[in-house]
Amino acid sequence: MVSIDLIKKLREETEVSIAECKKALEESNGDYKKAKELLKQLGKKMAEKKESRVSEQGIIESYIHLNKKIGVLLDIRCESDFVARSQNFQELAHEICMQIAAMSPLFLKDEDIPADFVDGELKIYKEQFKDSGKPQKIVDQIIEGKLNKYKEQVSLMSQIWIKDNSKTIKNLVEDYVARIGENIVVKKFSRFEI
Numbered sequence: 001m002v003s004i005d006l007i008k009k010l011r012e013e014t015e016v017s018i019a020e021c022k023k024a025l026e027e028s029n030g031d032y033k034k035a036k037e038l039l040k041q042l043g044k045k046m047a048e049k050k051e052s053r054v055s056e057q058g059i060i061e062s063y064i065h066l067n068k069k070i071g072v073l074l075d076i077r078c079e080s081d082f083v084a085r086s087q088n089f090q091e092l093a094h095e096i097c098m099q100i101a102a103m104s105p106l107f108l109k110d111e112d113i114p115a116d117f118v119d120g121e122l123k124i125y126k127e128q129f130k131d132s133g134k135p136q137k138i139v140d141q142i143i144e145g146k147l148n149k150y151k152e153q154v155s156l157m158s159q160i161w162i163k164d165n166s167k168t169i170k171n172l173v174e175d176y177v178a179r180i181g182e183n184i185v186v187k188k189f190s191r192f193e194i
Contacts, residue, residue, distance in 0.1 A: 002022060002025040002026055002030055003030075006025060006030065006032065007021050007022050007025060009032075010024070010025065010032065010035060010036065010039070013036070014036065014039050014179075016039050016042070016178060016179065020039065020042065021035070021039070024036075024038040024039050024042070039178070040175075042178065054079065054183075055077035055078055055079055055182075055183050055184065055185045056077065056079075057077065057078055057079060057080055057081045057083070057084045058075065058076050058077035058078050058084050058185075058187070059076060059084050059089070059090065059093055060073060060074065060075055061073075061074045061076060061090070061093035061094060061096075061097050062074075062097070063094065063097035063098060063100075063101055065101050069193060069194045070101045070191070070192070070193045070194075071101075071191070071192040071193075072097045072100045072101050072189060072190070072191050072192070073189065073190045074093055074096055074097050074100065074186070074188075074189045075186075075187040075188045075189065076089075076092070076093045076096065076184065076185070076186050076187065077184070077185045077186075077187055078180070078182045078183065078184050078185075079182040079183055080182060083180055083182050086180070088176060088179055088180055089176070089180060089184070092172070092173070092176045092184070095161075095163070095172065096156075096169065096172075096173075096186060096189075097189075098162070099156070099159065099161065099162055099169060100156065100189050100191050101191065102162050103153075103156075103159050103162065104191060104193075105153075105154055105155060105156035105159055105189075105191075106154040106155075107154055107155050107156070108155070108156050108157060108186060108188065108189070109155055109156070109157045109158070110151050110155045110157075110158055112155070113151060113154065113155065118147070118151075121147060121150055122143070122147060125142075125143045125146050125147065126143065129142065129143065156169055156186065156189065157169050157170045157173075157186065158170065169186075173186065
């Protein structure tokens with residue numbers, strides 16, 4: 001039997017339903033950390049299931065930095081107008097706007113990065129290691145690692161969240177999908193800076 005206090009604590013921390021919190025704690029034999037991990041996995045599964053659902057409602061969120069020199073507009077979608085007006089959804093939109101303002105992503109996802117953009121970076125990395133004297137296999141691995149790191153930095157959904165370096169923006173959205181129970185899609189964004 002799992003204590004009500006433990007269920008309440010897990011519910012407050014994860015914002016997942018009481019029934020799911022109780023189920024996770026029972027499956028983990030009362031181990032709080034394991035239960036939290038189970039809920040995280042559940043959130044990812046829910047996000048994958050809901051990915052195919054149409055998201056036609058949503059909001060345009062804006063953010064102007066305190067110095068009035070950086071601004072962001074974000075188009076973020078969900079399935080219903082009810083969710084679009086919810087505090088949780090608007091909180092997510094605000095967090096993503098702050099991420100865009102702070103980290104200056106150029107693209108939404110890795111797949112959106114044009115091939116010529118990637119080729120340009122590849123040429124720069126190859127030039128850096130041209131006369132390094134390292135075996136070609138090692139150089140190729142280093143270049144691949146640098147290229148992947150670069151893609152993470154310029155792609156919003158792959159970026160590490162500024163408030164929790166254990167999550168990417170994609171993970172953050174998945175967490176909110178689990179909380180809210182609807183598909184959430186970041187459609188597009190614009191960042192302005194003076």
